[in-house]
Amino acid sequence: MTGNLYLDLAVSLAGVGVLVAVSWLLGAWRTARLDAAAAPDKLAFDEPDFLPSAWLFDTEGRAAAALSEDGEEVAWLFVVGDGIAVRRMKRGAAPVRAEGESLVATLRDPSRWTLRLKAPSEAEAAAWASRLGGASYNGNHAVS
Amino acid sequence: MQFPDVVTMAVPAFVLLVLIEMALWRATGRGNYETRDAAASLVMGLGSQIAPLFGGGALVFAAFVWAYEYRLFDIPNTWQAILLCFVLDDLRYYWWHRISHERRWFWASHVVHHSSQHYNLTTALRQTWTGQILGAVLFKTPLVFLGFHPAMVVFVGGLNLVYQFWIHTEQIGRLGPLEWVFNTPSHHRVHHATNARYIDANYGGTLIVWDRIFGTFVPEDDAEKPRYGIVKNLGSFNPLVISFHEWIAMARDVLSARSPREVLGYLFGPPGWSPDGSRLTSKMIKERWARLRAQADAPAPKAEAAGDDGAGSRTSAIA
Numbered sequence: 001m002t003g004n005l006y007l008d009l010a011v012s013l014a015g016v017g018v019l020v021a022v023s024w025l026l027g028a029w030r031t032a033r034l035d036a037a038a039a040p041d042k043l044a045f046d047e048p049d050f051l052p053s054a055w056l057f058d059t060e061g062r063a064a065a066a067l068s069e070d071g072e073e074v075a076w077l078f079v080v081g082d083g084i085a086v087r088r089m090k091r092g093a094a095p096v097r098a099e100g101e102s103l104v105a106t107l108r109d110p111s112r113w114t115l116r117l118k119a120p121s122e123a124e125a126a127a128w129a130s131r132l133g134g135a136s137y138n139g140n141h142a143v144s
Numbered sequence: 145m146q147f148p149d150v151v152t153m154a155v156p157a158f159v160l161l162v163l164i165e166m167a168l169w170r171a172t173g174r175g176n177y178e179t180r181d182a183a184a185s186l187v188m189g190l191g192s193q194i195a196p197l198f199g200g201g202a203l204v205f206a207a208f209v210w211a212y213e214y215r216l217f218d219i220p221n222t223w224q225a226i227l228l229c230f231v232l233d234d235l236r237y238y239w240w241h242r243i244s245h246e247r248r249w250f251w252a253s254h255v256v257h258h259s260s261q262h263y264n265l266t267t268a269l270r271q272t273w274t275g276q277i278l279g280a281v282l283f284k285t286p287l288v289f290l291g292f293h294p295a296m297v298v299f300v301g302g303l304n305l306v307y308q309f310w311i312h313t314e315q316i317g318r319l320g321p322l323e324w325v326f327n328t329p330s331h332h333r334v335h336h337a338t339n340a341r342y343i344d345a346n347y348g349g350t351l352i353v354w355d356r357i358f359g360t361f362v363p364e365d366d367a368e369k370p371r372y373g374i375v376k377n378l379g380s381f382n383p384l385v386i387s388f389h390e391w392i393a394m395a396r397d398v399l400s401a402r403s404p405r406e407v408l409g410y411l412f413g414p415p416g417w418s419p420d421g422s423r424l425t426s427k428m429i430k431e432r433w434a435r436l437r438a439q440a441d442a443p444a445p446k447a448e449a450a451g452d453d454g455a456g457s458r459t460s461a462i463a
Contacts, residue, residue, distance in 0.1 A: 003195075009194070012155075012193075012257075013190070015155075015159055016183070016186040016187060016190060017157075018394075019159065019162055019163070019166075019182065019186060020179060020182065020183045020186065021264070022163060022166060023166055023177050023178075023179045023182050023183075024179045026166055026167075026169075026170050026177070027170070027178040028166070028177040028178055028179040028182065029178070030154050030178055030179075031181070035451070037463075045371060046338075046375070047337075048432070048433070048436050049432060049436060072333075076377060080261070080377065080378065080381070081178040081179075081180050081181050081381065082178045082181075082261075082381050083178070083181075083261035083373065083377060084377070085376070085377040085378065085379045086376070086377070087376065109379060109387040110385060110388075110392045110393055111378040111379040111380040111382075111385050111386075111389050112378075112379025114381060
């Protein structure tokens with residue numbers, strides 16, 4: 001290094017830029033897809049004692065939500081690059097609302113404050129908002 | 145004796161080796177890269193070199209000067225002294241590293257290094273912006289106080305850091321007898337894994353013998369591939385989030401504490417500690433894993449075995 005802070009910083013940034021560009025050119029910009037295969041596998045690894053009774057998958061594969069067998073807990077899964085993150089919490093701990101066909105959960109996580117899932121329809125979004133976040137949900141109801 | 149800045153000298157080699165590893169990944173399919181993840185790691189590495197300029201470096205320097213003023217012995221700058229200093233520094237590293245995993249205050253800084261779901265040479269560069277000051281003052285100053293010259297302590301610390309770069313790779317398998325003494329890619333893959341059986345193991349820097357001595361060594365099992373990251377993986381590649389998310393979470397917990405005991409627990413308890421046990425520490429994760437494994441291994445009652453098994457119940461109700 002040269003000893004000149006600004007020059008060293010510029011050279012370092014250029015080096016970072018080159019490495020990032022090369023990784024992109026090599027096809028490393030990839031995004032995972034959360035589906036009926038990937039989501040249960042990741043949930044089983046991260047939270048092996050969480051037994052899901054029902055799943056909602058984002059129609060674009062960016063996120064998913066699972067309700068536990070006893071209806072007391074919700075697992076939120078979301079894509080981070082080609083990886084997946086999981087947040088397990090008591091049902092109702094994250095406020096959930098329906099916005100058209102989307103379900104919006106406020107996770108309050110420092111790295112992902114809100115999570116948006118696109119449901120197949122407005123009706124399903126509203127139903128899932130009630131199931132996953134609403135206090136009115138009866139955990140004994142069958143979840144399709 | 146002049147002590148070179150080995151970390152700065154090694155930077156061109158770091159860049160070259162990352163390029164080679166990327167090419168190997170594409171050519172062989174071994175290992176993994178994701179552009180945004182690599183970019184975040186590289187920016188964190190760059191930031192970790194700049195962060196000490198905001199006063200922390202001066203604080204460490206002052207601590208070293210003060211300790212050297214009151215040193216116990218006059219240790220000459222010889223090769224033998226450098227070797228001894230290197231080994232002692234590696235022992236220092238082991239305990240600093242172990243505490244960084246076992247106490248949340250230190251984990252809040254160190255979590256940065258583990259926050260990637262990938263394990264490649266850029267992960268080695270994903271370093272904290274906030275942890276170097278306290279780590280250096282608390283754990284390196286005793287070496288200076290013993291009588292090792294501050295420049296020597298910085299030098300051997302740099303050597304240790306450079307050594308640890310190349311072990312962050314999936315390109316290298318096992319290295320025969322070297323695995324007994326040295327930290328290797330295989331040992332360090334275990335350290336970065338979130339598999340319950342691998343959590344909180346292999347803290348060594350250059351030498352793995354410390355883990356063998358202090359009972360924290362876990363070998364890589366070919367039957368269980370490491371899955372990298374942290375127990376609650378981050379939802380962002382933003383370097384500010386990566387750097388400060390655990391500090392923010394800790395501050396929120398402290399603000400919600402209802403007693404001094406809870407404050408202390410949130411600050412200095414193990415990561416995952418909570419007053420009511422509703423979150424999971426590493427110990428609890430391992431206990432859960434052992435319990436579930438025992439349940440899985442136990443012979444199932446005939447009536448249940450006929451109609452249901454654990455895997456089936458996990459996935460059969462997918463809507």
